[in-house]
Amino acid sequence: MNLALLIPRRGILPEPLPATPGDIPVVLLHGTVSSPGNFALIAARLRDEGRRVIGVEFGHRGTDRLELCLLDIVTTLERELEPGQRFDIVGHSLGGLMGLRLAHLPQFAGRVRTLVGLGACFRGQPVAWNPLVRALVTAVTGPSLVQLMCDAEIDAPIPEGVRVISIISDNDRIVDPSSSRIGEVRWVEGTSHALLTLHAEEVARALADGAADPHGISDPDDIDQDLGATGHETSRRVENI
Template sequence: MKVTRALLPLLPLCQRLLPTRLAGLSLTLLKATALEIAILAGHLVLYPSGITPERRRSPIPTQSLADLPDPDLGTDGADGTADAARLPTPDKPPVVLLHGFIDNRSVFVLLRRSLAQHGRQQIESLNYSPLTCDIRTAAELLGRHIEEICERTGRQQVDIVGHSLGGLIARYYVQRLGGDVRVRTLVTLGTPHAGTRVVPLMNAHPIIRQMRPGSGVLEELRKPAPHCRTRFVSFWSDLDQLMVPLETACIEHPDLLAQNVRVSGIGHLALPVHPAVAAGIRQALDVEEETTRAAAHTGGLTVA
């Protein structure tokens, strides 16, 4: 990887100036920072393409087993086998991608491609206004979008992947607005579930204040949710510069079926982009509920 090779000459200097453990950490941090800068530069190029809402595609019809001919009767009276082209499509719900603060759907270009290449036929990338000032209002708007998606696709539920603020908006919809009826699995990437203390000077923005520890929105999310049916998977990074403290991106709630996955070696912007995280997201969306209940509440993913 070019970033790694570029940083190798710095290793002897780090080893001389710092203890071995700190030198290794510094090299990892340098690599993660270089990757964040590269991703930011690429995202700035793609950003204009994601400003407008995406074009809605007609859903691909799926067939149930009842629609298929009986193999014993034959399909054409010749060989008695069903036409392979008419085999039923796996019943996977649509995936809704929700971006973070002052961002748009272009952040999910690579993740969307990864999901499509692995069998997800219905993927929706939603934009909310950069002028959004209230998580509750954004969650209500998300709910209306989800209802429209379900009606258009004929599905009863969707999966959601939310990056940063997008994950918090989706969680509010699920937990406080009855969205657990519509959302089967919610995957969050670097979402401040317990609030972040990063950049105190940004408190002038109302939605930033809602992402601070102890805000009214976060206190609402701490309330009991005994009948919530949605499964939660939270990816958090040990090098996430926007999560202070880092563990704030974990979901800790006694009533929620939640799994926290620690990602090592990348920063905040890389979470919706890195192929290893994309593989983890696909696994989280495909896992059965029984498997989630049996799994530990914490997991690990090293991408460095």
């Protein structure tokens, strides 16, 4: 039995806006043992901007094997999106990795405009586990966590034309920052891994930046860049990796 599925869900997404011709929706991808409701504040903030959001629940709350998680996401998006329609992604934890893998699929080539990661485990979580511990973790939480906690870093190239903005907390005790550091990195202070989905203003700003001219990416030496008030104290450090 996957005991992790007994953990209560958190949050409820607001009613999404209807699809309109030429819109670029935002796809929300949750982490392990999570669900779309974790993005309630982000979804409400984007709805206020007139953005349509698509909350995707996948892989028995992200506990299935990674390939099955990805298949669930593909199936949902093929139903929710028009053929060839472009979209943005916000991915928390495992959802960031799933978003990156989605962008590499041939049927989605050129369709992902911006991928915003929130404590995203783009490179997995390398850890040395013996077979007995792996079997126990799989029984309790499902196989995805064991796949993420691999023997070596997962390669994380960024597909052509995709802008990745990774939001990382200096207080993340679940996903090591080294796993999240791809694309343009923005730091926030004091937020735990689970609560990174409360940074609605940060995410809205990142998506707006992603929609802007790609030549407008911030200089990594611009220490005065205002990352915005989010209810948490925010650092003023931006890096391009």
